[in-house]
Amino acid sequence: MTSTRDAPLPPGPGPAPHVLRTTAGAQPVVAASGAVAAPAQAADDTAVTLTARVFELPPDDGGPRLPSSLQVSIVTYRPDMRLLDRCLRKLLLAIETARADGAVRTVAIALVDNSANRVVAGNVIRLTQARFADANVQLAYLHGHANIGYGAAHNLVLHGSGADYHLVLNPDVELAPDALAVGVRWLAMHPDVGAIAPEVVSGDGESQEYLCRRYPTVLDLVLRGFAPRFLQRLFHRRLDHYEMRDVIDPDPEREVIDIPAMSGACMLVRRSAVDATGGFDPKFFLYFEDYDWTVRLNRVARTAYVPAMRIRHHGGGAARKGLRHIAWFVTSGLRFYRKHGWRWA
Numbered sequence: 001m002t003s004t005r006d007a008p009l010p011p012g013p014g015p016a017p018h019v020l021r022t023t024a025g026a027q028p029v030v031a032a033s034g035a036v037a038a039p040a041q042a043a044d045d046t047a048v049t050l051t052a053r054v055f056e057l058p059p060d061d062g063g064p065r066l067p068s069s070l071q072v073s074i075v076t077y078r079p080d081m082r083l084l085d086r087c088l089r090k091l092l093l094a095i096e097t098a099r100a101d102g103a104v105r106t107v108a109i110a111l112v113d114n115s116a117n118r119v120v121a122g123n124v125i126r127l128t129q130a131r132f133a134d135a136n137v138q139l140a141y142l143h144g145h146a147n148i149g150y151g152a153a154h155n156l157v158l159h160g161s162g163a164d165y166h167l168v169l170n171p172d173v174e175l176a177p178d179a180l181a182v183g184v185r186w187l188a189m190h191p192d193v194g195a196i197a198p199e200v201v202s203g204d205g206e207s208q209e210y211l212c213r214r215y216p217t218v219l220d221l222v223l224r225g226f227a228p229r230f231l232q233r234l235f236h237r238r239l240d241h242y243e244m245r246d247v248i249d250p251d252p253e254r255e256v257i258d259i260p261a262m263s264g265a266c267m268l269v270r271r272s273a274v275d276a277t278g279g280f281d282p283k284f285f286l287y288f289e290d291y292d293w294t295v296r297l298n299r300v301a302r303t304a305y306v307p308a309m310r311i312r313h314h315g316g317g318a319a320r321k322g323l324r325h326i327a328w329f330v331t332s333g334l335r336f337y338r339k340h341g342w343r344w345a
Contacts, residue, residue, distance in 0.1 A: 017255035017304070067105035068184055070098075071163035075153040076124055076171050077114040083172045083314055084124070088131040090174040095137065098180040103188075108138040110157040114147040150264065151280025151289035158279040166274055170265040172203075176310040183268040183309040186255075194273030194301025195294075196309065197262040199253075203314035210243035211263035211313070212256070212305045216291070217242075217343040221333060226326075248305065256305040258298065264290030266311050269297075276300040286325070288332040295340050 072091065076084065091109070098104035111128055113121040121143035132139055142156055154168055165184055169175075183196060200209040220242040223235050232239060240246065247256050264280075267290070277296045280289045297303055337343075 017257050019257045066185070066188055067099070067102050068164040068188070069106045069162070070095075070104050070108070070165050070167060070180070070184065071157065071161040072107065072109045072167045072169055073112065073154050073157040074109070074169050074171050075112045075114060075150055076120075077147060078117070078120055079115075079124065079171045081123060081127065085127060085131070086174055087169070087171050088128060090177075091169070092131055092135055092137075093177050094175040094180040095135065097177045098184060101178075101181040101185075103181045103184040106138075106163075108140065108161060108163065110140040110142065112153040112156055113141070113143040114145070114149075114153050116144075116146050118144070149282060149285035149289075151284055151293070152282035154264075155279045155282060158274055162271075164271055166269045166271065168264055168267040168269065170313070170315065172314040173266050174312040174314075175266075176312075179309050179311060180268075183306065186304075186306050186309065187268065187270055190302075190304070192302050193257075193270070193304050194276075195262065195267055195269040195297050196304045196306045197259060198266055198268075198309035198311045199305075199307040200263075200265070200311055200313050203312060205312060209313055210245055210248060211265060212244050212248065212259045213261040213291075214242055214244060215260040215295075215343060217345055218333075218337075219345040225329065244305075248307075253307045255307070257302055259294065259303040259305055260298070261291040262294045262303060262305075264293070265313055265315060268309070270301070273297055273301045284332050284335060286328045286332065288329075288336040292336055292339065 074087070095104065095107050099107075109128070109132065111124055113124050115121060121141070124143075125141050128139060128141070140157070142153075158166060165187065167180070167183075179198060183198070187193060187196060197212050200211050201207065202209055220239070223232060224239055224242065227235075244256065244259075277293065277300060279293070281292050281296075284292060294303060
C-alpha cells in the first residue's frame with residue numbers, strides 16, 4: 001500500500017422530530033451500556049409505531065465546540081472521473097461554506113483508491129490536487145493495494161484521525177453548499193446523536209431518493225432490488241413503508257430519530273461513535289456494510305435523518321451492475337442476517 005500526504009447549543013426552532021418506536025412483534029431494541037429503555041409513549045397522528053430510547057449523557061467534559069475539525073474519506077474504484085470531479089467541486093464549496101459559517105475550522109480529506117491500478121490512482125490524485133490546491137485542506141492518498149472492499153477501505157482513515165466528525169462520502173455524491181455547515185451544527189446541538197443521514201435527490205435532481213430504511217426483510221430486499229416494475233407497483237405500500245416514506249414525506253419535513261438502516265453513500269458520524277463501534281465491519285466486502293454499522297451505531301448512540309442536510313446521488317442498484325454485484329449483494333445479505341437476525345416478510 002502506498003500513502004501520499006500533503007502538507008452544546010439549545011435545540012433550534014422547527015417541528016419536533018419523529019422518534020421511531022418498535023412495532024408489535026418486532027425485535028426489541030437493546031439498550032447500550034449507559035442507556036436505559038424509555039417508557040412507551042403515545043404516538044401522535046404522524047408518528048410511526050417503534051420503542052424510543054433515552055441515553056444517559058456523560059457530564060460535559062469540554063468536548064467538541066464550534067468550529068470543529070472534520071475528516072472526509074472517499075473510496076474510489078475505477079471511478080467515473082467526471083462524477084468524481086463534480087463530487088470534489090461540491091465538497092470544496094461545502095467546506096468553504098462551513099468555514100465561513102463558523103461550523104468547521106480544520107479539514108482533512110483522504111482518498112482511498114481500490115482500483116489496484118497506478119494510472120487510475122494517478123488520475124485521482126492529480127484531480128484532487130488541482131481542486132484543492134489553494135483550499136488549506138490536508139490531503140492524503142492511499143493506493144497501490146488490492147480491492148479490499150468499501151468498508152475496509154474507509155476504515156483505513158476512520159481510525160486515528162482525531163477529528164471531531166467524520167464524513168463518509170461516495171465519489172458519486174454532490175453535497176449541497178450548506179450541507180456540512182448544517183450537519184455539523186445539527187450534531188453539535190444534539191450530543192446524544194452519533195450519526196446522521198441527509199435528504200437525497202436523484203442525480204438528475206428530479207426525484208427524491210429514500211436511502212434511510214427500516215430493518216430489511218428478505219421480501220423487502222427481493223422486491224426492492226430485483227422485482228420487475230409491475231410487481232413493485234403491486235407492493236408499493238410495503239416498499240414505501242420499508243423506505244420510511246410515511247415519516248420522511250410528511251409536510252412540514254422534519255428530522256427522524258433512530259434510523260434502523262442508513263446508506264453509506266453519505267454519513268456524518270461523531271468521533272465518539274466511530275471509536276465506540278470500530279467503524280465498518282471489514283467482513284462485508286460490498287453491500288450491507290452500512291446497514292450493519294447502523295445497527296451497531298444504534299446500540300451506542302442515536303441516529304437521525306436530517307432533511308436540512310441535502311445531497312445529490314448518482315448511484316445505482318446492484319441488479320443494474322451485473323452478476324458479480326448480485327453475488328456480492330447476496331453474500332453480504334446472508335452475512336448481515338446471520339449476524340443480526342433473519343426477518344423474512
